[in-house]
Amino acid sequence: MVRIGYTMMTEQAGPRELVSHVVGAERAGFDFSVISDHSFPWLESQGHAPYAWSILGAAAQATSRIPLMTYVTCPTFRYHPTVIAQKAATVQILSEGRFRLGLGSGENLNEHIVGAGWPAAHVRLEMLEEAVDIIRRMFTGEYVSHHGAHFDVENAKLWDLPDHTPPLGIAVSGPRSCALAGRYADLVIATEPKRELLEAFDAHGGAGKPRVGQLPVCYDTDRDAAVARAHDQFRWALGGWKVNSELPGPAGFDQAARHTRPGNVAEAIPCGNDVEAFVEAVRPYAEAGFTEVALVQIGGAHQEPFLEWAEAKLLPALRNL
Template identity: 75%
Template sequence: MVQIGYTMMTEQAGPRDLVEHVAGAERAGFDFSVTSDHYSPWLGAQGHAPYAWSVLGAAAQATERIPLMTYETCPTTRYHPAVVAQKAATMQLLSGGRFRLGLGSGENLNEHVVGGGWPTAAVRLEKLEEAVRIIRALLAGEELDHGGPHFEARGARLWDLPDEPPPLGVAVSGEQSCAIAGRLADLVIATEPKSELLAAFDRHGGAGKPRVGQLPVCYDTDRDAAVARAHDQFRWFGSGWKVNAELPGTAGFAGATRFVRPEDVAASVPCGDDVEAFVDAVRPYAEAGFDEIALIQIGGDQQGPFLDWAEKALLPALRDAL
């Protein structure tokens, strides 16, 4: 059965609200949760970017059942991979084994703040692979004296280790990232319902491993209000990761999306309260082979109504259909 998840979107709500939202998602019956890890929102209209790892620690204490996951953390620029490993081990302990570490090659939007320039996509993936190897070794209890092409980890070890390390996921968008995920990850992460990504993941060793997808939705009893909100806050989503990974700030995303119309957004994001339209938007992920699908409700101040509706109408419909 396909599992349906909830997204704590750090770009659209403050830290206390995010914790309240994921506790509400647990009560509503979502199967798992994921959390973005951003230094900046995509657009100024979203208005937030708290530190995801503090939010996760609080969420681990505010919930009892729902799994938690980064979706995703870049372990190569703002964070050193040895520190990411420490964070992940701590979260696995705090959550009682409910944490998964999702990793990706990052976006300039979040990583440029520490300087040093933004590498090419090929270099970013090289750095990601080296970082994943460091993180896996530390979570396995090894003491490292690592000196690689991109990172050093001298005399590094984790002193507080969970009995079972958190499963590690890697985000994919093409052949090279699928190869890294297939070789080194316990699960794969994607934001598009492309079966060819999963096929490439399988070719490189990913067969039989979980595959997690994500998509935005915009619930509101007033469809016009939902379309306007989706356009205001999420019109960047359709630009694709080749664009989204490169732009350095909210002004760049505002400029790049200035000609996107509300109807363009509504064509790709289900808006309103028609349950079947939401089911139809999720179905391609299941048909492509994703076994876990996380929903993003657009609008930080619209999570409560969405969670009530999801519990009563959307989750039952999705479970019947998928």
């Protein structure tokens, strides 16, 4: 059975609302939750970008059962890997072992703010690998010093270690990231239901480990309203990873998606309140071999109706996958 998760999407809601939403997701019966870690929304119409790690701390205290996870944090530009290790250890303690650390090579949208430039993809993966190695070493509780191609660490140490190291996930989009995830990760993360990504992960050591996907949805009793909202706030998503990782700001995403029509979005994202349409959108992830799928309900002000509907109708239907 595929585990179904809920996404705290920081690009579309404020910090207090996001905490309230994950409390509602726990009450509705979602199996886990994830949170995006952004400094910018994808489009100005989304309108938000609060600090994910403060929200995680609040969520850890406001909930008691639902697992938490970053989806995903980039440990190479805005954050130094030693700082990520400290954040993750602290949230794992606050949540009493419910936290998983999802990492990725990042997007220019979020990382450009520190003025470090945006190198080629292969360099970003080199940086990610070095950062993951540092984070792993920090979790041992020993003093860590490191002088590598991209990072320097001098006598770093975590003084507050959780009883259990948070599992580490790595986001993948191609062969090199799959190989990296297979070597280092406890779970793999992807946003497309591509079986070949999971097979490449398995080939490098990932066999038997969890596989977490993510799917945008737009629930509304008025399907036309759902399609319009999905087009307004999520048309950027149809651009694909190679585009989405490179653009520096919301204006760029708006321009890149200028020819995307509501009908295009409706073909890619289930909209409305047809339970079967939502189930069929999740099915490719299950068939590809994903063990978990986190849903993104589009529209920050439209979470409570979605959570009520999910508890009553959607989650019971998805349990049969």
